Amino acid sequence: MALVIDDVSVIYPAANGRPPVEALSKIDLTIGPGDFVVALGASGCGKSTLLNLIAGFLAPSSGSLTLDGSPIDGPGADRSVVFQKHALLPWLNVLDNVAFGLKLQGISQQNRKAIAEKFIGLLGLSGFEQSPVYALSGGMQQRVGIARALTCEPKVLLMDEPLGALDALTREKAQELILKIWDDTRKSMFFITHSVEEALFMGTHLVVMSPRPGRIAHRFDLPFSRRYLAGETARALKASPDFIRIREEVLSIIFADEEAA
Ligand SMILES: Nc1ncnc2c1ncn2[C@@H]1O[C@H](COP(=O)(O)OP(=O)(O)OP(=O)(O)O)[C@@H](O)[C@H]1O
Numbered sequence: 001m002a003l004v005i006d007d008v009s010v011i012y013p014a015a016n017g018r019p020p021v022e023a024l025s026k027i028d029l030t031i032g033p034g035d036f037v038v039a040l041g042a043s044g045c046g047k048s049t050l051l052n053l054i055a056g057f058l059a060p061s062s063g064s065l066t067l068d069g070s071p072i073d074g075p076g077a078d079r080s081v082v083f084q085k086h087a088l089l090p091w092l093n094v095l096d097n098v099a100f101g102l103k104l105q106g107i108s109q110q111n112r113k114a115i116a117e118k119f120i121g122l123l124g125l126s127g128f129e130q131s132p133v134y135a136l137s138g139g140m141q142q143r144v145g146i147a148r149a150l151t152c153e154p155k156v157l158l159m160d161e162p163l164g165a166l167d168a169l170t171r172e173k174a175q176e177l178i179l180k181i182w183d184d185t186r187k188s189m190f191f192i193t194h195s196v197e198e199a200l201f202m203g204t205h206l207v208v209m210s211p212r213p214g215r216i217a218h219r220f221d222l223p224f225s226r227r228y229l230a231g232e233t234a235r236a237l238k239a240s241p242d243f244i245r246i247r248e249e250v251l252s253i254i255f256a257d258e259e260a261a
């Protein structure tokens with residue numbers, strides 16, 4: 001699995017009297033097999049634009065995106081998206097929400113149920129299959145969204161601030177759950193966040209983006225998610241000198257950007 005973004009720029013055309021926006025400029029990024037790539041950066045630096053390109057919702061103004069050598073020219077089952085707001089269907093229960101994409105693909109009811117139950121179990125939602133999603137907590141709803149995104153067995157899971165709406169404790173638990181799922185399923189991940197701590201804890205690769213035009217300003221390789229999966233605790237990792245050093249480095253990059261803006 002290799003997703004290759006080569007010299008990609010996006011210019012949103014002028015509209016309603018507003019000038020054109022150079023949302024992304026000359027982005028080069030490769031997401032390899034099992035990579036957990038995190039994009040971090042101030043509001044407006046083009047993170048969602050980059051995710052929408054990978055998802056195939058948007059075409060680049062120049063440059064190319066390929067997945068295993070084939071151009072990305074629209075959405076496909078090899079990439080699925082988890083949004084900040086869960087985007088579930090409130091009139092359906094957990095099972096039917098998770099199985100919804102499979103239904104659209106024409107998979108038989110029996111197979112849908114078996115596949116959906118597997119991912120409901122993986123996300124710790126067993127016992128809630130028949131619950132209406134509006135009756136669940138925000139953290140559980142987000143887990144339903146992740147289970148649904150996994151049912152099509154994507155090569156890459158794309159997540160746009162999936163934990164941004166959760167309270168601090170639920171968010172930390174969800175970070176750990178996503179890492180376990182990443183480890184179990186061996187998917188590649190592209191994950192957007194505003195939280196420096198979350199980015200450092202979860203990613204194997206971090207891109208720090210800068211605005212106007214949106215670009216990748218810094219890149220880091222990170223060890224912490226693999227160390228977590230090897231048995232270190234999240235709290236110990238986040239309090240370790242290595243973690244704090246790189247956190248301060250990333251924060252100073254972000255603050256320098258803010259001051260230049
Ligand atoms: N459809 C659009 N038309 C015109 N401009 C757009 C459009 N979508 C985004 N933009 C602009 O492009 C820039 C990048 O937007 P984008 O949503 O990718 O940023 P972001 O990093 O995801 O921000 P946030 O952290 O607030 O979600 C911003 O200046 C935004 O206003």
Ligand SMILES: [Mg+2]
Pocket residue numbers: 047048049160
């Ligand atoms: Mg965004």
